[in-house]
Amino acid sequence: MTLTDTTEVARSSAENMHYMPAQLTIPYTLTPGQATGIFIAELVNKRLLGSRHGDEIIVPAQDFSGSTGEPASGFVEVAPVGEVQAFTTNAKGTLGLVLIDGTTTPFLHKLVGFEPGSLEIGTRVAAIWSESPTGNSVLDLAGFGPIGEAGTFEPKSDPEGLAEPIEQIDYTMTLDFKHAYGAYYGTLFDGVETGRRIRGSKCSKCRRVLLPPRAVCDSCFAPATEWADVADTGTIQASSVVHIEFLGQRKQPPYVYAEIVLDGASTRLIHIVGDVDAERAKTAAAPGARVRAVWSDQHTGSLGDIEHFELIEE
Amino acid sequence: MTQVAIVGTGQTVHARRRTDVSQAGLAREAVVEALNDAGLTMDDIDSIVVASGPAMFGSVNQPEKWLVDALGARYKPVVRVTSGGGTGLAGALAAVNQIKGGSARRVLVVAYDKLSEGPLQANISTLYDPFWGREFAVGIMGFSAAYWHARMKRLGHTEEAAAMVSVKNRHNSMLNPKAHVKREVTVEEVLASRPLCWPIKILDVPPISDGACAVILAADADAEAITPTPAWIHGISYVGEADNAPDRSMLQSEPLQIAAMKVYKEAGITNPFRQFDVAELQEPYTCFELSYYEGLGFCPEGGAAELIASGETTMEGSLPVNPSGGCMGANPIGATALIRLAEVAMQVTGKAGAHQVKGAQRGVAQAGGGWANLRGVAVVGAEKR
Numbered sequence: 001m002t003l004t005d006t007t008e009v010a011r012s013s014a015e016n017m018h019y020m021p022a023q024l025t026i027p028y029t030l031t032p033g034q035a036t037g038i039f040i041a042e043l044v045n046k047r048l049l050g051s052r053h054g055d056e057i058i059v060p061a062q063d064f065s066g067s068t069g070e071p072a073s074g075f076v077e078v079a080p081v082g083e084v085q086a087f088t089t090n091a092k093g094t095l096g097l098v099l100i101d102g103t104t105t106p107f108l109h110k111l112v113g114f115e116p117g118s119l120e121i122g123t124r125v126a127a128i129w130s131e132s133p134t135g136n137s138v139l140d141l142a143g144f145g146p147i148g149e150a151g152t153f154e155p156k157s158d159p160e161g162l163a164e165p166i167e168q169i170d171y172t173m174t175l176d177f178k179h180a181y182g183a184y185y186g187t188l189f190d191g192v193e194t195g196r197r198i199r200g201s202k203c204s205k206c207r208r209v210l211l212p213p214r215a216v217c218d219s220c221f222a223p224a225t226e227w228a229d230v231a232d233t234g235t236i237q238a239s240s241v242v243h244i245e246f247l248g249q250r251k252q253p254p255y256v257y258a259e260i261v262l263d264g265a266s267t268r269l270i271h272i273v274g275d276v277d278a279e280r281a282k283t284a285a286a287p288g289a290r291v292r293a294v295w296s297d298q299h300t301g302s303l304g305d306i307e308h309f310e311l312i313e314e
Numbered sequence: 315m316t317q318v319a320i321v322g323t324g325q326t327v328h329a330r331r332r333t334d335v336s337q338a339g340l341a342r343e344a345v346v347e348a349l350n351d352a353g354l355t356m357d358d359i360d361s362i363v364v365a366s367g368p369a370m371f372g373s374v375n376q377p378e379k380w381l382v383d384a385l386g387a388r389y390k391p392v393v394r395v396t397s398g399g400g401t402g403l404a405g406a407l408a409a410v411n412q413i414k415g416g417s418a419r420r421v422l423v424v425a426y427d428k429l430s431e432g433p434l435q436a437n438i439s440t441l442y443d444p445f446w447g448r449e450f451a452v453g454i455m456g457f458s459a460a461y462w463h464a465r466m467k468r469l470g471h472t473e474e475a476a477a478m479v480s481v482k483n484r485h486n487s488m489l490n491p492k493a494h495v496k497r498e499v500t501v502e503e504v505l506a507s508r509p510l511c512w513p514i515k516i517l518d519v520p521p522i523s524d525g526a527c528a529v530i531l532a533a534d535a536d537a538e539a540i541t542p543t544p545a546w547i548h549g550i551s552y553v554g555e556a557d558n559a560p561d562r563s564m565l566q567s568e569p570l571q572i573a574a575m576k577v578y579k580e581a582g583i584t585n586p587f588r589q590f591d592v593a594e595l596q597e598p599y600t601c602f603e604l605s606y607y608e609g610l611g612f613c614p615e616g617g618a619a620e621l622i623a624s625g626e627t628t629m630e631g632s633l634p635v636n637p638s639g640g641c642m643g644a645n646p647i648g649a650t651a652l653i654r655l656a657e658v659a660m661q662v663t664g665k666a667g668a669h670q671v672k673g674a675q676r677g678v679a680q681a682g683g684g685w686a687n688l689r690g691v692a693v694v695g696a697e698k699r
Contacts, residue, residue: 022444028373028432033336062383063339069356069386167333173373179444189445208560212446218559238564240459241512242452247436250449257456257511266560270447270457282512287464304449 018186019178020302027247028171035061035072037165043140044133045163048080050103050155057103057155060138066105077159078102079152080127082144087111087119098125098144102155110143126150136169184213187227193301200265202226208266232293233312234262239273239289241281250304254278256285260309274308284311317698318410319537319544321420321530322352323656323665328494328525328644331430337372338384341426341526344649345385348528352540354420356386359530361418364394365405365425366648370437372428385424391417398441398683399454399598400552401425402527402652403690407552409531419536426526427648434522446558452511454598455519458685459511461564462601466513468565468616469608473513475619476600477504480517482628482635483597483642489668492653493643495521504600518600525646527653545659546698549580552681552690567686570609574691578611581693586611590693592661592677593627593635594654598645603635606680610691629671637661637669651681655692662696 032040039049039060050057051072053065059078064071078100085106087096094114097106111119112128125144133140181189184201188211191197201213205222209230217224238259245253256273273285274294285291291309298305324347326332326340335343341364349355362385364378374380378394381387397404402425409421435453442448451457465471481501487493499517507517530540537544553569553576555562574586583589593610597603604618612633613621621627627635636642638657641650658677660666666674675697681690 020445024440026370026373026432026437030373030431031331031333031336031428033339034334036336063336064342064384064386066383067388069342069384069388171373177444181445185445203560206560210558210560212443212558218556219561238457238460238464240452240456240463240514241509242456243508243512244435244452244455244510246453247433248439249452257450257452257460259457259460267558268562270442270450272450278512287467302449303446 019180022177022179024175024177026173028173030169030171032166032169033063034165035063037167038075038162040136040138040140041163041166043138044135046080046129047159048078048100048127048141049159050076050078050100052076052157056105058105059100059103059107074158075162076155076157078155081147081150081152082107082125084111084119084121084123084125086121094119096144101152109141111145112143113145136166184215188213189301192305193299196232196295198230198232198262199227200230202228209264211262211265211267211269228264230265231263234260234265234291236273236285236287236289236291237261237268238287239281239285241278243278256281258285258291258309260291269303271303271306272308273311275310290314316414316533317546318413318531318533319546320655320659320694321532321537321540321544322348322354323659324348324351324528325492325653325656326526328492328523328646330494330521330523332428332524337374337377337426337428338381340428340524341381341424342384344426344526344528345422345424348422348530352530354530354540359390359420359422361391361412361421362387363405363408363421363423364392365401365423365652366394366396367401367427368396368437368441370432370440371434371647372431381424396648397552398688399596399647400651400681400683400688400690401648402650403550403655403679403681403692404552404651406529406531406652406655406692407550407690410547410550413531413533420530420532422528422530423652424526424528425649425652427646428524429522429646430524454684455511455514458599458601459514461685462599463513465565465601465605470616470619471601471604472619473505474501475604475622476518477501478622479597479600479603480504480642482622483640486629486637486669487639487643490638490643491667493639494523495643514599514601520598520641520645523644523646525644525649527649527656529652529656529659543663543696544698545663545694545696548582548676548693548695548699549577550690550692551576552688554688555686557687564686566615567605567609567682567689569687570606570680570682570689570691573689574610577691577693582699583693586678587613587633590633590676590678591674592637592658592671593633593680594638594657594677595635595640595680596651596654596682597636597640597642598682602682603640609689610678610680634671637666637671651690654681655679655694658692658694662694
């Protein structure tokens with residue numbers, strides 16, 4: 001069988017089978033630094049703080065000047081009013097650049113409460129404070145809206161009673177991806193899902209079997225032109241006993257992390273060896289040990305279709 | 315031929331968590347120290363290379379854009395280099411090439427990571443192929459522990475030998491003002507410490523750090539005009555390999571051997587153990603240092619356990635390895651490899667202070683990303699070649 005015979009049916013014909021959806025949800029504890037930390041802390045007090053850098057005043061307050069890299073010489077309190085310099089609208093709302101009175105660098109934020117068509121470059125706006133401030137978000141300033149009765153004042157240097165800077169802000173980044181299987185992974189995982197069949201591609205020059213399959217051998221750079229079946233048994237090339245717990249872990253520790261070379265393949269596969277005591281694993285699941293795939297009840301078309309590997313006891 | 319030298323170095327106060335500065339502020343701190351060391355200002359800098367780990371570490375994509383303000387780098391060439399754990403040295407190589415290529419005369423490299431901000435091992439797992447390995451990856455730790463285990467029988471890299479690396483490097487950290495972990499340990503304590511991914515135990519593992527390092531490079535007369543003590547780069551290389559190529563044994567790192575061979579030839583090194591006065595090696599876990607002894611030719615293959623046991627790589631030995639304490643004192647990953655280079659530069663110019671190796675004239679810095687697949691080597695000397 002040649003590669004072109006099978007790749008056409010990779011991951012069936014259904015559109016959603018061409019991609020593997022994957023979501024990364026990553027928690028962070030971000031450090032805003034001194035100036036931004038104070039800026040955010042002061043929003044609950046309905047005070048807008050800028051930093052002074054020579055003749056420049058930047059809101060939100062910054063530790064360093066973008067023009068010179070020099071640290072700020074001090075803070076100023078500015079009037080929470082300004083003028084729209086630019087804006088854009090989509091289905092979720094309007095974002096604008098607001099030049100706060102007395103400052104030199106515009107502040108990007110939401111523009112809210114404007115009738116369609118009423119917003120123009122140069123429109124005067126005033127701060128809208130959040131009704132339920134969190135104390136650690138720029139959204140404690142909900143945005144800028146019509147100016148109404150709000151007055152302005154000259155920036156006040158060295159305002160008194162500044163809050164302590166927020167040192168840490170919790171943040172979660174959620175990223176959605178659609179990874180294309182492509183012809184090689186597609187064919188492999190179709191076989192895994194439907195027939196529990198593992199196939200690699202064979203290098204036309206060195207005849208080694210590459211798993212996962214790929215078009216070109218990494219060692220010879222010769223085309224891999226044939227499919228080759230690989231067994232679901234193999235040999236541990238390297239192994240460690242996992243005790244640490246971490247985000248996204250699939251199995252409760254302890255368990256064995258293993259790099260396994262399946263019989264008939266020349267490359268390694270990363271998986272786990274289950275049902276072995278952590279202490280015994282040090283010798284029993286050591287490099288050289290023989291293992292067999294234990295297939296899951298799930299048919300997802302991924303390496304997760306193998307529940308784990310088990311030791312083949314001699 | 316153009317000879318490039320390190321003319322200034324700087325490091326932050328490294329810490330488990332720096333809450334007083336943002337990522338940009340952290341990078342700036344190291345840059346200010348390096349500029350002061352070189353007696354230069356940003357006006358003197360032609361080009362900036364930012365080196366940092368995967369963007370996932372700090373959740374900020376294209377962080378070099380953010381750093382421009384804090385560095386005062388507006389209107390200057392700024393590029394970012396990222397290449398796994400060896401990123402810092404890859405950044406230095408980019409700077410060397412900019413100078414040798416004639417596009418810049420004085421280049422600033424700033425390398426950093428603020429690892430307190432994200433979940434480290436989980437983020438490292440995102441380096442794996444999403445189809446092939448990511449779902450079972452244990453960051454880099456599961457992998458490293460597995461191949462250390464594979465080396466134990468074949469190369470004799472025992473848990474005891476690795477424990478001696480921890481003892482030595484943690485001892486050396488005590489005299490390094492930039493190290494933030496200062497705690498002496500014994501071999502017995504390392505062996506009895508909690509397993510994280512056996513054979514890796516917690517005392518085989520460096521801290522997770524916030525930190526930055528900056529290095530300024532210039533060539534020939536430019537370097538000599540800036541400082542009476544340039545640290546001349548006699549050779550620098552950075553090599554990678556296919557991650558999933560067939561029949562990789564991973565008992566040795568071929569990229570390390572190739573990088574060392576290339577750099578040694580350039581630098582005239584035929585007997586590294588005798589010709590180097592000092593070495594700074596990037597050991598994310600203790601077992602790595604053992605492997606580097608062999609890959610760098612300090613001893614024959616399988617000789618690392620004997621070398622560490624001999625005491626020859628302690629401060630009192632004939633080739634002190636990691637007088638700074640290496641990663642065991644501080645490990646801000648993106649900066650770590652540049653710290654190794656900066657430390658060797660400090661050693662050969664007599665600026666290493668309390669952890670100075672007396673009379674050091676020539677040293678080697680080594681950087682590594684992944685278990686075996688990205689390796690950098692640089693030879694640095696007091697003498698211009």
